[in-house]
Amino acid sequence: MAFRDLPAFRNLRAFARFLEQGKLLSRVHEPVSLVHDMTEVHHRVLVAGGPALWFKNAFSENGAASMPVLANLFGTPERVAAGFGVNLSRIAELGELLAALREPAPVDGFKDAMSRWPLLRAALATRPHMIARPDCQAESWLADDVDLARLPIQTCWPGEPAPLITWPLVITRPPGTAADDTTRMNIGVYRMQVLGRDRAILRWLTHRGGAAHHRAWSRSGEDMPVAVVIGADPATILSAVLPLPETISELRFSGVLRGERPRVAPALTIPMLVPADAEIVLEGYASATETAREGPYGDHTGYYNSVESFPVMRITAITMRRDPIYLTTFTGRPPDEPSIIGAVFNDLALPTMRRQIPEIVDVWLPPEACSYRMAIVSIRKSYPGQARRVMMALWGMLPQFNYTKTIIVVDEDIDVRNWQDVAWALATRMDASRDLTVLAGTPIDYLDFASPEPGLGGKLGIDATNKIGAETHREWGKTLQMSAQVRRRVDEIWPRVAASFTDGAVR
Numbered sequence: 001m002a003f004r005d006l007p008a009f010r011n012l013r014a015f016a017r018f019l020e021q022g023k024l025l026s027r028v029h030e031p032v033s034l035v036h037d038m039t040e041v042h043h044r045v046l047v048a049g050g051p052a053l054w055f056k057n058a059f060s061e062n063g064a065a066s067m068p069v070l071a072n073l074f075g076t077p078e079r080v081a082a083g084f085g086v087n088l089s090r091i092a093e094l095g096e097l098l099a100a101l102r103e104p105a106p107v108d109g110f111k112d113a114m115s116r117w118p119l120l121r122a123a124l125a126t127r128p129h130m131i132a133r134p135d136c137q138a139e140s141w142l143a144d145d146v147d148l149a150r151l152p153i154q155t156c157w158p159g160e161p162a163p164l165i166t167w168p169l170v171i172t173r174p175p176g177t178a179a180d181d182t183t184r185m186n187i188g189v190y191r192m193q194v195l196g197r198d199r200a201i202l203r204w205l206t207h208r209g210g211a212a213h214h215r216a217w218s219r220s221g222e223d224m225p226v227a228v229v230i231g232a233d234p235a236t237i238l239s240a241v242l243p244l245p246e247t248i249s250e251l252r253f254s255g256v257l258r259g260e261r262p263r264v265a266p267a268l269t270i271p272m273l274v275p276a277d278a279e280i281v282l283e284g285y286a287s288a289t290e291t292a293r294e295g296p297y298g299d300h301t302g303y304y305n306s307v308e309s310f311p312v313m314r315i316t317a318i319t320m321r322r323d324p325i326y327l328t329t330f331t332g333r334p335p336d337e338p339s340i341i342g343a344v345f346n347d348l349a350l351p352t353m354r355r356q357i358p359e360i361v362d363v364w365l366p367p368e369a370c371s372y373r374m375a376i377v378s379i380r381k382s383y384p385g386q387a388r389r390v391m392m393a394l395w396g397m398l399p400q401f402n403y404t405k406t407i408i409v410v411d412e413d414i415d416v417r418n419w420q421d422v423a424w425a426l427a428t429r430m431d432a433s434r435d436l437t438v439l440a441g442t443p444i445d446y447l448d449f450a451s452p453e454p455g456l457g458g459k460l461g462i463d464a465t466n467k468i469g470a471e472t473h474r475e476w477g478k479t480l481q482m483s484a485q486v487r488r489r490v491d492e493i494w495p496r497v498a499a500s501f502t503d504g505a506v507r
């Protein structure tokens, strides 16, 4: 595709090779336990902004892992951007493309996007390429050979009840669609608790695409065919996590990102197509009726989730490449991999937000506030009451702000990504008796145990903008600023002044 800066990665190993060549992937030779220790190693490397980790000698009580385990794949924003095929500086451009795709009708923005990415329309319409002998089925475990214990599945945190598949790409289609119809396919990442040899729990939150498909199959009393990919090319993985419009299939969109038609093959035991270049595929059925208690597991909020019931998947086949790579991660208090991915998605989503609310200059969902729970928004303010209007617009118009408990609105001179700037704006431009908006009884993330009712709670808006017009009758403060003339004068004498510092601290 025209917009790629990097070569196309057809599979996970091609991406891993690329990262290793750039010293962005390290091989870990030391034996590391899959139970807890791998989380601790991964966490330390992630916090340090370190490389992807290729564990050669992972082990558990089942013995040495039969395959390498890859973690921290998207542990830095640069690697997330590389997964999209671009350098980090071009993420905003990719965001423009996504914004254009969301337009309800082909307006100028869409045409403009099409002219800049001329292959896009064709790519989105392209039928996947059917592969006769796909690499993902080089080996297959069927019937009594199906055994999840043969995979190096991680147990991330103390107190968790069983190993957890942490990076599953769960592929479903609604009832009434043909097995080879990829247009309505959904791919989402929903963690899976291992229940036994051939059984696992699919933990999709109710508003997810997979959950909606399952409800539709269950209504007609049928078990739903499900394919679960563990390890795929980065475009497929990131497409699964991206909140794409309902009308765009993640599989086809991954082809657009990768710059190559999606390569698929019929699954061996279920009426579904699977990505031909995947590392490992679990095939099976999500029961229409059987559920099991899931958890408690560590979550991206930094707490254990409460135990709840979710559908059980019966696994009918496990297929894989000849020398598969097992992809894993952990979720925990930020930073974790999903929070790094979220920070890049923040910038991808900016053009979409600006189209809806043009006065927005920048938006930051701080990863340390679990990404979506807090937003800091800078605006180009031109009339009284505008900050409140922007809060309402974000909460009311954009689904990704449904669960944002706190929105802080600041002026465009404040860097929303810099807490020192934000604290200064809060301390100098906000009055608690005038500038707070508190709403009750709004939708809240049901994982948020601080809300008074599950799924229902309050929202706080803080207007930390300069007050104008009828917003204040006081003389408002004028921001201190050195004149450009003085700065230029000091620039000239600066080398000599700096040279007088003997400790070299100022340059």
Ligand SMILES: Cc1cc2nc3c(=O)[nH]c(=O)nc-3n(C[C@H](O)[C@H](O)[C@H](O)COP(=O)(O)O)c2cc1C
Pocket: 166, 167, 186, 187, 188, 189, 190, 191, 203, 204, 205, 207, 208, 209, 210, 240, 241, 242, 243, 244, 329, 331, 338, 341
């Ligand atoms: C590592 C990781 C783990 C995730 N785990 C879950 C999960 O257990 N349940 C869930 O509903 N969403 C989970 N998500 C978020 C969804 O995968 C994500 O929102 C996706 O866009 C949902 O796709 P959908 O809208 O097609 O359902 C996870 C995301 C990541 C990156």
